[in-house]
Amino acid sequence: MHPPEARKLALRLLASGLTVREIHRQTGIPRQTLYYWKKDPEKAAARVVPTCPHCHSRTLDGRPYSYVLGLYLGDGHIVRSRKPEVYRLEITCADSWPGLIEEAARALSEVMPGQAIGRRKSTGCTNVGAYSKHWPCLFPQHGPGLKHTRKIELVPWQQEITDEFTGDFLRGLIHSDGYRGMNRVKRPVNGEDRWYEYPRYSFSNRSMDIQRMFTDALDRLGIAWRQMNRWNVSVARREAVARLDEFVGPKY
Ligand SMILES: [Zn+2]
Secondary structure (H helix, E strand, O other): OOOHHHHHHHHHHHHHOOOHHHHHHHHOOOHHHHHHHHHOHHHHHHHHOOOOOOOOOOOOOHHHHHHHHHHHHHHEEEEEOOOOOOEEEEEEEEOOOOOHHHHHHHHHHHHOOOOOOEEEEEOOEEEEEEEEOOHHHHOOOOOOOOHHHOOOOOOHHHHHHHHHOHHHHHHHHHHHHEEEEEEEEEEEEOOEEEEEEEEEEEEEOOOHHHHHHHHHHHHHOOOOOEEEEOOEEEEOOHHHHHHHHHHOOOOO
């Protein structure tokens, strides 16, 4: 192995057009290696700035990953780009959650460092996304068809991360497919109907698998929930809402 500094310098010099012989003289890196890097600078650069936890054994930061995984399962998708083997991950951020776009962009750049994060405005939302060859490594749930029409399962290493950073996972799921609003209920008091308002979270996803990931995560944190109907789960008890507010927060 060559020290990262020498690698970086060598790649820079290669890009500047210096000869292999001269770069070898300056960095001590064998000529054969330099010829190999010259042929495939992208692969060589990936070794200097490792991007993929799967392919380049880079350590994955579990906290932002858990959040991005929640966002992705809620309202994200991975599409093949026009370039071969390059994918684009996009997270749809509703405009009604101000601050979400910036937070999603920051988390994405922590999960896939070195990639430009793009923002594409659409009606009522902004798509935050980045290109990489390695999105399917990080999100093996990627596959043909809509998420709710096929089986979605976490692989063991993802399960470990969401077990450890459950709050971040829930935060991502709620920021993409959840809602925090006021619920109005009528209660009779001394023979008179009174209206009460209290905050409530609801989560809506058409994939039963993703719904189960959401309710499993709530169970892990001891947060009470209720299945409202086929596609919606609600968290309405006062102490449960207060607990979610600690790390999800009202739309800010
Ligand atoms: Zn990879």
